[in-house]
Amino acid sequence: MPQPIRIGIIGAGGIARSAHIPSYQSYGQDVEVIAVANHNKDKAVECAEEFSIPHAYEDEQQMLEEQELDAVSICTPNKFHASQAIAALQAGCHVLCEKPPAMTVEEVEKMTLEAEKVGKFLTYGFHFRFQPEVETLKKYIDGHELGEIYAAQTHYNRRRGIPGWGVFTNKELQGGGTLIDNGVHMLDTALYLMGYPEPKTVLGATYQKIGQRPGVGLMGEWDYENFSVEDMARGMITFENGSSLMFESTFAANVEELSSKKVSVIGDEGGADLFPLKIFQEKYDTLVDTTPAYVEKRDANEYLIHDFIECILHNKQPLSSPSEGVRIQQIIQALYESAKTGEAVNIN
Numbered sequence: 001m002p003q004p005i006r007i008g009i010i011g012a013g014g015i016a017r018s019a020h021i022p023s024y025q026s027y028g029q030d031v032e033v034i035a036v037a038n039h040n041k042d043k044a045v046e047c048a049e050e051f052s053i054p055h056a057y058e059d060e061q062q063m064l065e066e067q068e069l070d071a072v073s074i075c076t077p078n079k080f081h082a083s084q085a086i087a088a089l090q091a092g093c094h095v096l097c098e099k100p101p102a103m104t105v106e107e108v109e110k111m112t113l114e115a116e117k118v119g120k121f122l123t124y125g126f127h128f129r130f131q132p133e134v135e136t137l138k139k140y141i142d143g144h145e146l147g148e149i150y151a152a153q154t155h156y157n158r159r160r161g162i163p164g165w166g167v168f169t170n171k172e173l174q175g176g177g178t179l180i181d182n183g184v185h186m187l188d189t190a191l192y193l194m195g196y197p198e199p200k201t202v203l204g205a206t207y208q209k210i211g212q213r214p215g216v217g218l219m220g221e222w223d224y225e226n227f228s229v230e231d232m233a234r235g236m237i238t239f240e241n242g243s244s245l246m247f248e249s250t251f252a253a254n255v256e257e258l259s260s261k262k263v264s265v266i267g268d269e270g271g272a273d274l275f276p277l278k279i280f281q282e283k284y285d286t287l288v289d290t291t292p293a294y295v296e297k298r299d300a301n302e303y304l305i306h307d308f309i310e311c312i313l314h315n316k317q318p319l320s321s322p323s324e325g326v327r328i329q330q331i332i333q334a335l336y337e338s339a340k341t342g343e344a345v346n347i348n
């Protein structure tokens with residue numbers, strides 16, 4: 001691997017500027033952000049100036065052809081993830097694609113096949129896996145302290161947290177709302193802790209009850225006139241190994257807390273809640289709860305991006321794998337389909 005690792009960014013918006021570019025740049029001299037592409041050239045130029053990036057492009061294909069890049073971050077709306085990830089892989093780059101993986105299972109399978117074909121890494125922006133409490137709980141699970149995990153539940157609810165910026169409420173560009181924006185982080189965290197079992201059946205329900213009218217915007221004033229996604233998603237997933245998962249997420253709902261997120265996993269030797277971490281066990285003829293005395297404060301996005309670099313430098317597989325990308329997209333797609341038909345969807 002020639003030094004430094006040459007990075008390209010596709011999409012010069014919120015997540016690129018707040019997480020990807022600063023995290024690559026904070027890694028040190030082994031990494032250089034060489035170029036940024038945005039379909040609105042002015043945004044690309046403005047971003048390049050702000051972060052002292054040498055090259056700005058309107059067309060990502062031109063960037064991929066002209067710059068010898070080692071890796072690319074895909075930071076565009078979900079509609080463009082698949083085509084841009086595939087183009088970057090074909091240009092010989094490792095790819096870190098923002099979540100959710102793409103719009104459909106078919107797209108994610110194509111991305112996966114391309115990564116296998118060219119022998120490059122394809123990974124996703126599931127940064128909650130790098131939260132210290134998630135890492136600790138994973139160690140407990142891998143150390144068999146909870147036994148067999150057979151049930152889990154998760155929610156990521158906001159009372160009035162519809163994003164007032166970007167395209168998060170645009171179904172055509174994003175493919176959905178709360179399920180694939182905030183909810184998908186908790187879904188991935190639960191699946192990761194369960195060992196990403198193979199999904200069997202998905203029953204889902206989605207609602208659009210609040211987003212299409214004006215209201216108290218705790219994440220800015222949302223565009224209620226063009227709100228075309230779900231503001232609540234719920235589901236139950238069963239897995240081939242017999243385990244099951246209950247899911248809920250909201251952009252907006254009439255609930256007490258302004259924002260709350262939780263993952264609970266239940267095993268036959270112990271259970272645990274996350275955010276905050278608490279472990280429940282039966283030991284020495286009594287019931288005990290364990291909580292960490294100290295939780296490190298960290299920027300999980302920065303950890304994810306630094307880990308991506310380490311994987312490239314040391315040729316090790318990133319934490320979030322292409323096959324997991326396919327599995328989570330299968331669940332997302334089945335949940336939306338089930339919500340539409342009212343019937344449970346069998347996967348496979």
Ligand SMILES: NC(=O)c1ccc[n+]([C@@H]2O[C@H](COP(=O)([O-])OP(=O)(O)OC[C@H]3O[C@@H](n4cnc5c(N)ncnc54)[C@H](O)[C@@H]3O)[C@@H](O)[C@H]2O)c1
Nearest residue numbers: 011012013014015016038039075076078080098099125166
């Ligand atoms: N990991 C996280 O916690 C997290 C947080 C926010 C967003 N995201 C994900 O990141 C992605 C981008 O979200 P964002 O908040 O940065 O959105 P954003 O709207 O702030 O930025 C997207 C950028 O992409 C540009 N763009 C749009 N279409 C393009 C195209 N075809 N080619 C090139 N550029 C194009 C836009 O002009 C904009 O600059 C989404 O997939 C979103 O789900 C992840």
